[in-house]
Every structure is written in C-alpha cells, then in structure tokens.
Amino acid sequence: MxxxxxxxxxxxxxxxxxxxxxxxxxxxxxxxxxxxxxxxxxxxxxxxxxxxxxxxxxxxxxxxxxxxxxxxxxxxxxxxxxxxxxxxxxxxxxxxxxxxxxxxxxxSPQAVAEHAMAMILTLNRKTHKAYNRVREQNFSLNGLLGFDLFGKTIGVVGTGNIGKAFVKIAIGFGCRVLAFDVAVDAQLEQLGVVYSDLDTLFKESDIISLHCPLNENTKHIIDAQSLSVMKKNVMIINTSRGGLIETSSVIDALKEEKVGYLGIDVYEQEEKLFFKDLSADIIKDDVIQRLMSFPNVLVTAHQAFFxxxxxxxxxxxxxxxxxxxxxxxxxxxxxxxxx
Incomplete structure (x- = not known):
C-alpha cells in the first residue's frame, strides 16, 4: 500500500x-x-x-x-x-x-559545542601548525607556545542547548564560566556558572564563545565598542552566525593585537563561499582573504554541526x-x- x-x-x-x-x-x-x-x-x-x-x-x-x-x-x-x-x-x-x-x-548541541572547544584548543596549542611542521621534518617548538585552559575565564554568550553543552565542557577543563542570556539557567548556576551583564563578560573573559541566535538585538554584538573593553589578547570563537561579529572591527582589533586569537566557523558573507570547492577559483572576497592571512585566525567552513x-x-x-x-x-x- x-x-x-x-x-x-x-x-x-x-x-x-x-x-x-x-x-x-x-x-x-x-x-x-x-x-x-x-x-x-x-x-x-x-x-x-x-x-x-x-x-x-x-x-x-x-x-x-x-x-x-x-x-x-x-x-x-x-x-x-x-x-x-x-x-x-x-x-x-x-x-x-x-x-x-x-x-x-x-x-546535536554536543556537535557544535565540541567543535567550539576544538577551535579553542587548536588556536591555543597550535596543533594544526605542529602537524604541518612535523610532516616537513621540522621538530622545533618555537612559535607553538600555548597556555593552560585550567583556571581561565570563558565568557559564554547564549546558554541555550548548544551554549549549555559548551559550558559543561568548559567546566570540565576547570575554567571559570561567565554567561549572558535573556533567561538564567538555574542548573548551570548550580554547576558554578556566574551570569553577568554583557559588559562584565566582555571585560573579564580570557575567551569569549558565541552561542546565541542572530537577530536585531544580537547583530554585531562583537563590534568596535565591545572589543574596546575586552582584555588584550582575548580569544573570540563564533560557531553560531556570522552576523554576530562586525568583521571590519575584529580585523582592526587583530591588526592592533587586541584580539589574540579568532576562531570562526561562520562568516557574514559565507553564502558565496562555504559548502563549495573553490580551490581552483580566484576568491574575490577581500575580507575573508584578509582574515585568513592572520596566523592567529582559524576559519572552518560551517563545519561545527557536521x-x-x-x-x-x-x-x-x-x-x-x-x-x-x-x-x-x-x-x-x-x-x-x-x-
């Protein structure tokens, strides 16, 4: 039938x-x-x-x-x-x-949360660079210095399903977690997460991971003003939506060495690039080319869910x-x- x-x-x-x-x-x-x-x-x-x-x-x-x-x-x-x-x-x-x-x-909230942590670990310990070096028989450690995640403050913007999964991973690494969301999660508070306003989160975080939706209230939540109050050498991770970051401002902050690390799995103009094999093409997007020219920037092509x-x-x-x-x-x- x-x-x-x-x-x-x-x-x-x-x-x-x-x-x-x-x-x-x-x-x-x-x-x-x-x-x-x-x-x-x-x-x-x-x-x-x-x-x-x-x-x-x-x-x-x-x-x-x-x-x-x-x-x-x-x-x-x-x-x-x-x-x-x-x-x-x-x-x-x-x-x-x-x-x-x-x-x-x-x-699968865990898929995106785990990818966000993978980007943090990769940027920090530079395993992608170490892999390429060793394949070329270069066993030097110069330029591969990282830091302990243990004890660092991670600011999590958005504690929905994905943010919540990421918070639990961060706690497992022994990190102090600050969070911002329109709704406070009592279970996360019991685990030791401290909810704060955005300004406090930006000021106190060593690492900031974005897990909020893109809407009129969150568009360019990372801009020149928010970047100005962040710690020098801050790490910013975005596995949510490209529009959360004002790309021109973060490029300026990278050039000024205010942002020490940037990991993005999403990009404002990604619809022209991501999910395509452009290896034989000339990419005309100067912004993404500039981003990828920084040694402390990691770009993945909307892979976190995969x-x-x-x-x-x-x-x-x-x-x-x-x-x-x-x-x-x-x-x-x-x-x-x-x-």
Missing part, C-alpha cells in the same frame, strides 16, 4: 551529497517524494520548483518576501528548515501567505516535522514550529 506521504513532494535546496544520503536513508519510513538541488534558493532558482508542496532549505538560502511570494504562487504549503537558525526566513511574509515554517531546534549523529537527527526531525504538519497542522515540539 502506498504511504500517504508519497503524494507529497519535497524540494531540497543547497544540498550536498551527505544530505541526499541521510534524507534518502530515513525517508524510507516516511515515503515522501524527494527532489534535490545543489543550488541555493533565491528569486532565480525558485523557478526550479515544480509540483512541490514543501521546500527544505538550509542556512544560506534566501527565503525573503519576494521568494515566499513565488513559493505561494507555486502552492508551496511548508518551508522546512533543516537547521536551528531562521534569520534568513521572512516569517511575517510566510504568515501572510499562509505558509507553515518549521525548523530543527536541537539536533557529525553523523547531527545529520541523523536533522533528517529525522525535519521529515517528522513535515509529516506532523501534513497530518495534524501542528507539531508536538512547539519550538520546532515558527509559523
């Missing part, structure tokens, strides 16, 4: 080979028709959609008012984000056109969200439903 889901077609945008592998694997239990496009969704590529009632998008797809109007004209009923962030979706436009929007609010456990949860939760919206017009996990 044909599954009810088989009558529904999902068009995926910004897909990579691993997206197809995981979604096809777990769709066996749902029975949707799946269509994959490697291109990003925007006003031009929206024309690729044909007879799909659902679109599935990722972090760098453009789902603004104009695109949503085209989706409505094509009778798309659901926009399913296979990620937690939704700053690239015009929710008011979706509501106006009666299109439901869902997301994956928590797929674990087998996370991809499994992303596929399962996304498909389940869609099925619940079709069958019940609601989702049991209310944090997954945006409109």
């Amino acid at each position: 044909e599954k009810p889901s088989a009558t529904y077609k999902i068009s995926f945008f910004s897909t990579q080979p691993y997206d197809k592998i995981f979604f096809e694997k777990y769709n066996a239990d749902f029975g949707f028709q799946l269509e994959f496009f490697d291109t990003q969704l925007n006003l031009k590529t929206v024309q690729l959609i044909s007879n799909s009632s659902i679109v599935c998008v990722f972090v760098n797809d453009c789902v603004d008012d104009a695109v949503i109007a085209e989706l409505a004209a094509k009778k798309v009923e659901i926009i399913a984000l296979r990620c937690a962030g939704f700053n690239n979706v015009d929710l008011e436009a979706a509501k106006k056109h009666n299109i439901r929007v869902c997301r994956v609010p928590a797929y 674990t087998e456990e996370a991809l499994t949860q992303i596929a399962l939760v996304t498909l389940n969200n869609i099925q619940e919206l079709i069958q019940k017009n609601s989702i049991e996990n209310q944090s997954a439903l945006l409109v």
Whole structure:
C-alpha cells in the first residue's frame, strides 16, 4: 500500500551529497517524494520548483518576501528548515501567505559545542601548525607556545542547548564560566556558572564563545565598542552566525593585537563561499582573504554541526516535522514550529 506521504513532494535546496544520503536513508519510513538541488534558493532558482508542496532549505538560502511570494504562487504549503537558525526566513511574509515554517531546534548541541572547544584548543596549542611542521621534518617548538585552559575565564554568550553543552565542557577543563542570556539557567548556576551583564563578560573573559541566535538585538554584538573593553589578547570563537561579529572591527582589533586569537566557523558573507570547492577559483572576497592571512585566525567552513549523529537527527526531525504538519497542522515540539 502506498504511504500517504508519497503524494507529497519535497524540494531540497543547497544540498550536498551527505544530505541526499541521510534524507534518502530515513525517508524510507516516511515515503515522501524527494527532489534535490545543489543550488541555493533565491528569486532565480525558485523557478526550479515544480509540483512541490514543501521546500527544505538550509542556512544560506534566501527565503525573503519576494521568494515566499513565488513559493505561494507555486502552492508551496511548508518551508522546512533543516537547521536551528531562521534569520534568513521572512516569517511575517510566510504568515501572510499562509505558509507553515518549521525548523530543527536541537539536533546535536554536543556537535557544535565540541567543535567550539576544538577551535579553542587548536588556536591555543597550535596543533594544526605542529602537524604541518612535523610532516616537513621540522621538530622545533618555537612559535607553538600555548597556555593552560585550567583556571581561565570563558565568557559564554547564549546558554541555550548548544551554549549549555559548551559550558559543561568548559567546566570540565576547570575554567571559570561567565554567561549572558535573556533567561538564567538555574542548573548551570548550580554547576558554578556566574551570569553577568554583557559588559562584565566582555571585560573579564580570557575567551569569549558565541552561542546565541542572530537577530536585531544580537547583530554585531562583537563590534568596535565591545572589543574596546575586552582584555588584550582575548580569544573570540563564533560557531553560531556570522552576523554576530562586525568583521571590519575584529580585523582592526587583530591588526592592533587586541584580539589574540579568532576562531570562526561562520562568516557574514559565507553564502558565496562555504559548502563549495573553490580551490581552483580566484576568491574575490577581500575580507575573508584578509582574515585568513592572520596566523592567529582559524576559519572552518560551517563545519561545527557536521557529525553523523547531527545529520541523523536533522533528517529525522525535519521529515517528522513535515509529516506532523501534513497530518495534524501542528507539531508536538512547539519550538520546532515558527509559523
């Protein structure tokens, strides 16, 4: 017997080979028709959609008012984000056109939290440089000096699922943890986390790790003003959204040696770069080229989420969200439903 889901077609945008592998694997239990496009969704590529009632998008797809109007004209009923962030979706436009929007609010907080700590350890102990040196038979330790994480103060901006997982890792290293969030987590306080205002966090932290969503209140939370009050040689880690950092200001702070280390897994203009092999191309983005020229900057290409456990949860939760919206017009996990 044909599954009810088989009558529904999902068009995926910004897909990579691993997206197809995981979604096809777990769709066996749902029975949707799946269509994959490697291109990003925007006003031009929206024309690729044909007879799909659902679109599935990722972090760098453009789902603004104009695109949503085209989706409505094509009778798309659901926009399913296979990620937690939704700053690239015009929710008011979706509501106006009666299109439901869902997301994956928590797929594997540990994946992102562990990557943030990996970036800290790499920048500090310079294992990436040591690896390359030894392969070239250079066994010198000059230039590889690090510091003990134990006893250092780590400021965590945002203590949701990912921030909370990161805090627990930091505590395991023996760090003092300062935190800022609109909601205080009593469990973290019991573990010794001290909640403070942002200014205090910026002033007292040796390392600052960003784990908050991007919105009008957090855009460029790291800017010239906040950088000015930070400790000299501060380390800044961003595995959340590129727009949290005003890139020009952090470049100035790197040049002035105010920022001692920068680790970013996200970048404001990443949609033109990340998830693509540009090794044979000339990159015209002078800002990312300048960032990568610093020896104390580590850039990874939106890799923090990339674990087998996370991809499994992303596929399962996304498909389940869609099925619940079709069958019940609601989702049991209310944090997954945006409109």
